[in-house]
Amino acid sequence: MRQKVIVIGGGLIGTSTAYYLAKYGVEVTLVEAKDIASGTSGACDRAIMLQSKNPGPTLELAIKSANIYEKLEDELEVDLEYRKSGGMIIIETLEEMQAMEHMVERQQKAGIDVKLISGEEARKWQPGLSNDIIGSTWWEGDAEVNPLNVSFAFANAARKLGAEIRLNSPVKRLITDNNRVIGVEVSGERIYADAVVVAMGVWTPMMLKPLGVEVPIIPRQGQILVSEKLPSFLQVGILSASYISNKLKKNHEDDKKDPFGVGLAIGQTHSGTLLIGGSRQFIGYDKTETNPEITRKIGEAAIRAFPCLKKVRMIRSFTGLRPYTPDGKPILSPVSGIDSLYIAAGHEGDGVALSPISGKIMAQVVCGEKPEMDIRSFSLSRF
Amino acid sequence: MDDTIICRCEDVYLSEILGAIEEGGNSFPGIKKRVRVGMGYCQGRVCQPMVSNILLATCQRNTRPVLQRAQPPIRPVLLGDIIKK
Structure with missing residues (x-):
């Protein structure tokens, strides 16, 4: 008999997990409270940036994911707006320069061939950059993708392989029997399965709490501005060094100095709009x-990097909740003490980059295969 | 004429809206994320009432569909003006 698995959550992680499970021949039901990409995955930017990842298991995961992305459009037969654009982390102060020198060294040791370049070289790569930028990192391997396209493409590909996609289906609770999860209750109906994967991002803790399982995911809000359409202008994905230092901030104490955690992350979509972020806030x-105060601070950071943006109109702003974990690593893990229950969540701002590999690894683990990477660093029990 | 333009900013046709509904989109944000309707310069001011009516007509429902959240700025504003204190 075919193995039957329920995936809860229709974001970048849940749809990817459903796709790979279906590909491995599993009978999959994806249940989603609202719609595909209706939460965090529909309120983010488009970067697949590897040089911003912390060297170690997360970077290793990101490299594997980036390799999948290179062939994903062919595999899913959909335009994902994937582009290997290269990426830069721009540097404004000597203090930042020191921090980035250190980071680049660690990245190089981890096998990412990031270079530090002068402000002049940076302006050659990316016209429009301010003369105040004193240097930048550059790595050709960074890429970008449309996260909406990725979510819908995974969901549709899973459906084509026989998966059932149930939208507007909030899961009321997990059904257990003798410390084993045997299904879910959805709008009065019970669906049974051999295993359940919870891929509910920031909402994961609520699903596990009734079983006495604490999941240390905290919502961290990020805000992004959207510009009018411009002719192709940004050739590469760009972060500011202050974005990196905000990303690596661990505890809430640091928030007192800079409550909004504003650092520049800017890219241009295929349609021509700029997505200009971002902030990181525990609220x-x-x-x-x-x-509006964050909008202004993001605007200031953007204009400091690209003075020409003064003359560009903003048409929208939006926020999204990123699933933060205390050590900045995702949770890709069985739940010890409760059989047949798995978690794939907690990717904070790395969900776009890590979507394909997270789904693939979860499918391998749930199917009882050896995952292609040691997942002990991503276990729930590490907390 | 077998098709009608619904979203002028993003060049989205009725057939594409119907395709997005077929795929499971049942709110304005859901349709928007599938085919870009309402993502353009006017931010859905022109197309949103039409898409809402199409949803009502095709989904045979009694409740009005969920609409796009109005987000600042309420009209396009220069970034240089946004940062002025």
């Missing part, structure tokens, strides 16, 4: 409106 689940 719970409910405050989802955009903050």
Whole structure:
């Protein structure tokens, strides 16, 4: 009999997991409370940046994921707006320069061939960069993709392989029997399965709590501005060094100095709009409106890097909740003490980059195969 | 004429909206994320009422579909003006 698996969550991680499970011949049901990419995966930017990842297991995961992305459009037969654009982390101060020198050294040791280049070289790579930028990193392997396309493409490809996709189906609870999860309850109906994968991002803790399982994922809000369409202008994905230092900040204490965690992350979509982020803020689940003060701070960071953006119109701003974990690594893990229950969540801002590999590894683990990477660093029990 | 343009900013046709509904989109944001309707310069001011009516007509529902959240700025504003204190 075919193995039957339920995946909860229709974002970048859940759809990818459903696709790879279906590809391995599993009978998959994906249940999603609202719609595909209706949460975090529909409120993010488009970077597949490897040089921003912390060297170690996360970077190793990101490299494997980037390799999958290179062939994913052919595999799914869909335009994902994938482009190997290269990426830069721009540097404004000597202090940042020191931090980035250190980071580049660690990246190079980890096998990512990032270079430090002068401000002049940076302006050659990316016209429009301010003369105040004193240097930059550059790596040709960074890429970008449309995360909406990725989510829908994985869901549709899973469906073509026989998976059932149930939208507007909030899961009320996990059904257990003798410390084993045997299914889920969805709008009064019970669906049974051999295993359940919870890929609910920031909402994962709520699903596990009734079983006495604490998942240390905290929502971290990020805000992004959208510009009018421009002719092709940004050749590469760009972060500021201050974005990296905000990303690597571990505890809430650091928030007192800079409560909004603003650092520049800017890229151009295929349609021509710029996505200009971002902020990182712990303000719970409910405050989802955009903050005009953050909009202004992001605007200032953008204009410092690209003075020409003064003359560009913004048409929208939006926020998304990123699933933060205390050590900045995702959770890709069985749940010890409860059989047949798995978690794939907690990717914070790395969900776009890590979507393909996370789904593939989860499918391997759930199918009882040896995953292509040691996943102990991503276990729930590390907390 | 076998098709009608619904979203002028993003050049989205009725057939594409119907395709997105077929695929499971049942709210304005859901249709938008599938075919870009309402993502352009006017931010859905022109197309959103039409898409809402199409959803009502095709999905045979009694409740109005979920609409796009209005987000600042309420009209396009120069970034240089946004950062002025």
